[in-house]
Amino acid sequence: MPRFDVLTLFDSYFEPLRTQGICRRAFDSGAMQLKTWNPRGYATDTHHTVDDRPYGGGPGMVMLAEPLEQTLAAAQAARREVGLAPAPVVLFTPTGAALTQQHVKQWAASAGAVLVCGRYEGVDQRFIDRNVSVEISLGDYVLSGGEIAAMVLLDAVARLLPGVLGCAESASQDSFSDGLLDCPHYTRPPEHAGMAVPEPLLSGDHARIARWRRDRMLALTQTRRPELIVILRQQGRLSKRDEDALSNLD
Numbered sequence: 193m194p195r196f197d198v199l200t201l202f203d204s205y206f207e208p209l210r211t212q213g214i215c216r217r218a219f220d221s222g223a224m225q226l227k228t229w230n231p232r233g234y235a236t237d238t239h240h241t242v243d244d245r246p247y248g249g250g251p252g253m254v255m256l257a258e259p260l261e262q263t264l265a266a267a268q269a270a271r272r273e274v275g276l277a278p279a280p281v282v283l284f285t286p287t288g289a290a291l292t293q294q295h296v297k298q299w300a301a302s303a304g305a306v307l308v309c310g311r312y313e314g315v316d317q318r319f320i321d322r323n324v325s326v327e328i329s330l331g332d333y334v335l336s337g338g339e340i341a342a343m344v345l346l347d348a349v350a351r352l353l354p355g356v357l358g359c360a361e362s363a364s365q366d367s368f369s370d371g372l373l374d375c376p377h378y379t380r381p382p383e384h385a386g387m388a389v390p391e392p393l394l395s396g397d398h399a400r401i402a403r404w405r406r407d408r409m410l411a412l413t414q415t416r417r418p419e420l421i422v423i424l425r426q427q428g429r430l431s432k433r434d435e436d437a438l439s440n441l442d
């Protein structure tokens with residue numbers, strides 16, 4: 193069962209996760225644990241200062257290393273108290289590696305991590321050099337803080353934990369779970385605005401439905417994310433039938 197300790201100046205961001213939807217189900221069932229830690233509580237001066245101006249000048253503020261290190265030490269100590277080994281420390285930053293389903297799977301199968309949410313211009317590099325195991329980005333854009341990135345990670349992990357999703361198969365059929373994008377989905381009625389549901393889905397023939405879905409996944413991935421097809425091919429994860437379906441697309 194993963195436990196995530198989140199270092200954040202804005203604990204209240206995480207309330208919606210605790211009280212709604214899939215994440216709430218993960219926390220309530222004990223499949224995942226979350227504890228937030230506010231570095232302000234570990235700043236030793238009277239103003240509880242957690243940031244300061246950047247050396248070299250320039251706009252904005254930088255998060256101080258010392259309160260973050262004190263907070264991290266408290267979080268790791270709390271983990272030790274319940275018998276957990278020190279956790280890897282994840283920093284959210286636009287300069288990190290892009291978050292992928294592969295990372296998410298690894299964290300879902302692990303004892304969790306300490307997640308560090310940056311603010312302002314970011315975090316003093318010396319905290320990063322001394323403590324951070326992995327730097328993760330949500331994508332090539334800049335958010336105001338790491339909290340939303342941490343929530344994205346927590347939500348994606350929660351979906352993979354046993355018993356959290358209503359239908360256990362849902363996550364295994366999602367995009368990226370076996371390296372492909374998901375297929376299109378349809379529900380009632382069979383015709384909407386003159387557009388019919390693809391006939392194989394109405395056939396009741398499970399093998400035919402599975403083939404149709406696999407072909408649509410291959411086609412969508414080839415069109416939108418051809419690099420994923422290249423990776424699957426390199427890993428030998430495409431069957432002869434998959435290759436035939438792909439060559440029929442050309």
Ligand SMILES: C[S@@+](CC[C@H](N)C(=O)[O-])C[C@H]1O[C@@H](n2cnc3c(N)ncnc32)[C@H](O)[C@@H]1O
Pocket residue numbers: 283284285286287308309310311312313314315328329330331332333334335336337338339341
């Ligand atoms: C305003 S941003 C700092 C941006 C930083 N000066 C830069 O240009 O790389 C404040 C914080 O938001 C978080 N953040 C912003 N964009 C992010 C992204 N794409 N992925 C993950 N975290 C992000 C990081 O924790 C960052 O320290």
